[in-house]
Amino acid sequence: QQGIKMKRDRWHVLESALLTIVASGTVYAFGAYSSALKKKLEISQTALDISSLASNVGNYNGLPGFICDQIGSVKSAKVGAYCIGLGYGALWLLVAYGSLRGRSAAIAVCFCNFVWGFGSGLIDVACIAVCVKLFPDQRGRVVGLLKSLYGLASSLIVLFAAYLVGSITFIGVLALLAFTLPLVNASGLSLSNYTELNQLEEDNDDIIPDTEASARLNKIIRRVFLLASCTGSVATAAVIAPTIFKQSKVLDLAVAIGVVLGLFFVSHRENTTNKKNIQQTPLMSHAQQPETTKENTLAGTQDATPYQALRRIELWLALAAIVPSAGQGLMVINNAGQILAARNATSATQSVAVALISVANCLGRLGTGFAADRIATYGKPRTALLVLTALVGCFAMLVLYISRVNIGGALLGVIIAGASYGALWTLLPTITSDLFGLQRFASNYMLCLPFIILASLLFSTVLAATVYSDHTNDDDDSNDDDNTCTGAACYDLTFLITAGCCLFGAVIASFLVVKTKYLYEFR
Secondary structure (H helix, E strand, O other): OHHHHHHHHHHHHHHHHHHHHHHHHHHHHHHHOHHHHHHHHOOOHHHHHHHHHHHHHHHHOOHHHHHHHHHHHHHHHHHHHHHHHHHHHHHHHHHHHOOOOOHHHHHHHHHHHHHHHHHHHHHHHHHHHHHHHHOHHHHHHHHHHHHHHHHHHHHHHHHHHHOOOOHHHHHHHHHHHHHHHHHHHHHHHOOHHHOOHHHHHHOOOOOOEOOOHHHHHHHHHHHHHHHHHHHHHHHHHHHHOHHHHHHOHHHHHHHHHHHHHHHHHHHOOOOOOOHHHOOEOOOOOOOOOOOOOOOOOHHHOOOOOHHHHHOOHHHHHHHHHHHHHHHHHHHHHHHHHHHHHOOOOOHHHHHHHHHHHHHHHHHHHHHHHHHHHHHHHOOOOOOHHHHHHHHHHHHHHHHHHHOOOOHHHHHHHHHHHHHHHHHHHHHHHHHHHHHHOOOOHHHHHHHHOHHHHHHHHHHHHHHHHHHHHHOOOOOOOOOHHHOOOOOHHHOHHHHHHHHHHHHHHHHHHHHHHHHHHHHHOOO
16 A cells, blocks of 8 residues: 555656646746837847846756755755746836836846746756656656646746736736746655655565556646647637737636646546556655666666766767757747748748747657657667757758748748757756766756757857848948848858758767667666
8 A cells, every 4th residue: 555655646746747847937938028028128129138048047057956956856846936936026026116227127137037047947957857766767758748848838828828918917927827836836746755665665576567657658648749739729829810819808718727727637647546557666765776677777877976977978979969959949949030020921920930839849848758768668779869859950950941931931940940949858858867867867967958058149149140130131220129131041041050060969969879879778
């Protein structure tokens, strides 16, 4: 009975993590209220871009991982809840009641964005860290599930509240939801119940091996796939016919209720009490790992501290492969509207592209999680998926380049780029745990995240912006914010350079595959 109770607790942790990480994913909702910030606080587009970068620095600076390893997932999620609530709350007060304008307001927005970005990072790593430890044999699927909801959260939150309230009030709703969700569910992220489970398994010969966990996770994956498909359909309808949603509060309320029911549908689990249907796998405490076996070589990977990880060539090969793939995704996500606008697409089409990227991002994370577990089951290295991800990113850039000013080609290209970028976010934590173990997973995972900021700076802030500016219709009487570019030349060079970098990343990833092949041979 104790084994059955603990098994239920393992799935309860996953349920709590699925709901908690939605709060972390609200960082992608910045675009829903950024225009209101710019207008209300009288800040420039450049200042707005810098404030967006501040949130990324807070999210990806690496410190949340070290904090999580020191204080555990429960406390990390709670601290993250306070940070994200404080950041959004202060931002709402600044916009709704503050008197700051211009440069002073821009500095305050940067501070708020950094705080809620930092809170998002704490919540994200807390959820990922606890679940990869509890599902070592299904870590790919679990990470894919969590990261897919992280990517889908912005669409869900926009559908839940953006049409019911104004842009400014929406920030207050964000503060409330992003604070409440992790605070309510954080206690479910505890590993304390598993401290002596390995010894319990040795004494419990009647508990059969873990052969059904993957099937249960696949069922949850199908639910998230259905939720993502419905979200994409509704989001597309909302941007094609916005007046319907703006004029019908009943429809808006129905969509909001649908979002709540969808989250319940994804996270709800059936109670299983039949012992024959209860499957068991080695579960780890905060400082305990299962012994190495022929069936589970990766669970016995030798743990590495962050210092030891930094001295291993595998980390640097992985980072060299990751930066181009992350760069192409961030470049497309940050410039999707302008890429379509350069081809004379309507504003509705630009909005559809953003919605489609969000859904493709989610599905890319889901599918890659499933594939990562499948190929490892057959003794093939998960790192091979890094090669595929880089090649898909290269293909996306070539589609965008070859399509020239064709709008359909642009939509296809941004969808492929979004899926490739989503796949990367499943592979990053999964491969990190494969290479450096689970005991210091949070710290080692966070070592990689500053390179996401580097990718954004190189490919989006520097490369794409420079090429775009060189082909802008400059005019002596126009200011920088009014300059626009039309035609294929606006991004052609960006697409070609990024494609070449992704191809180089695929080559580097191939070396990583050879270097890490031994880890997966005896699964």
